[in-house]
Amino acid sequence: MGIISTIFTWIWFQLDLIVHSGFPVFFWVRPRWSIDDVPDQSGKVVLVTGGNSGTGYATALSFYYAGAKxxxxxxxxxxxxxxxDQIKKGGVIGLNGFTQPKPAKKDGTRKKGVVEFVKLDLSDLESVDQCAQEFLKKEEKLDVLFANAGVMASPEGLYTKQGYTLQFGTNVLGHHRLINLLLPLLLSSPPTHPSRVILTSSAGHASAPNGGVDFKSVVRDPSDPITREGQQPKQGKNEKMRWVEYGQSKWGDIALAKYLHNVYGRQGRLISVAVHPGMVATNLPRHMSLTPYVTKFAPWLFPVVTRTSDIGAVNQVWAATIPDHDARWISGQYLVPYRKVGIARPDLQDDKKIEEVWNWCDEQGKKWA
Structure with a gap:
């Protein structure tokens, strides 16, 4: 009975993965809510990693015109x-840059907030520390943290400054460090209005290795060559292939969201959610060899297989702005297109594995403190 149940669970997971991948071909899976529908966010303080492009930009634009800082x-x-500058003009972002100003909201208003820059390089833990320190000097609260930035399918042999594979080091370890450093601020919000952490994951988490994360594979072996400028990077001794590496980084992002819920969400002190934005036309696939050719010779293909950044931001903006009593129900969950609690890979139900990811990141952080 256990084997049959396991097989059924995996089949159901694969079906949900395909249908709610965000591909436009599944025309009945479409957004019925817009990031222009965000309620008034006046007085809210929001931090968006990677807010200069793609879904991060669309998210920042949405909150800015809802009155947030x-x-x-x-x-x-x-x-x-x-x-x-573009946010202040209301510019909409696409693959070819910024376009026309964003139209007024349905009620005819556009309430401007405040937008500022803070430097952050997630591939350098020292930069993460400096970012957190600068933010803590400026603000006494943080209502929403969007762990939005990331890299996808970067070539094997590329590492962060501290020697972790670029994808896992950026997508998971860097964000873990930032969340950890800002956690006291996040937890200082009143229980009636807990702060929220929204982590961008992907359906690609399905390609993670057995168990979710192979920790040995994400640390550069001393014998691995260090890539110099202009050199072709070489796959490390223990490093996974790029798509498996991407998968375990996105698996790790869901694990971080679940850990935060297990420890703080169940107490009502924090709301944490992992989201899959869908197939979105951003600069994320820039490391894929076919991307420049498609952009140049077949740009018509993008609307066929991808959605716009505004649509890609729907899940994370919705999760960050729905009323607190509704948000508590999705805390610790994995959202898929659109505004739907999806089915994460079955091994993400293992709280021990989830805790292992958080604790491993903690241990790495202590090495570079």
Missing amino acids: VYLACRNEQLAREAI
């Missing part, structure tokens, strides 16, 4: 400043 936590200050 928004921080764009980005690696490249110039690009962040350009994004801030």
Whole structure:
């Protein structure tokens, strides 16, 4: 009976994974809510990692025009400043840059908030520390933290400054460090209005290795060559192939959300959610070899297989703005397109594995404190 139940669970997971992948071909799975529907966020303080492009930009734009104070936590200050200028103009972002101003909300209003830049390089734990310190000097509260930034399918052999594989080090370890450092601020919110942490994951978490994360594979072996500028990176001794590596980083993001819920969400002190944005037309696939050719010779293909950044931001913006009593029900869950509690890979029901990810990240953080 146990084997039959396991097989059924995996089949059901695979079906849900495909149907709620965000592919436009599944036309009946479409958003029935817009990020323009965000209620008034006046007085809210929001931090968005990777807020200068893609779903991060769309999220920041949405909160800015709802009256919130928004921080764009980005690696490249110039690009962040350009994004801030565009946000103030209401520019909509696409693959070819910023386009026309965003139309007024349905009620005819556009309530502007405040938008600021804070430097953050998630692939450098020292930069994460500095970002947290700067933010803590500026703010006494944090209502929503969007762990939105990330890298996908980067070549094997690329590592963070501290020697972790680029994808896991950026997507999981960097965000864990940031969340951990800002946790006291997040937990200082009143129990009636707990702060929220929204982590961007992916249906790609299905490609993670057995058990979710192979920790040995995400640390550079001393014998692995260090890639110099202009050199072709080589796969490390223990490193996984790029898509498996991406999968375990996204598995890790869901694990972080679940851990936060297990420890703080069940006490009503914090709301944490992992989201799959769907197939979105952003610069995330820039490491894929076919991307530049499709962009140049077949741009018509993008609307066929992807959605816009505004639509890609639906899940995370909705999870961050629905009333507290509703948000508590989705805390610790994995949302899929659109506004639906999805089915995460079955091994993400193992609280011991989830705790193992958080504790491992904690131990790595102590090495570089």
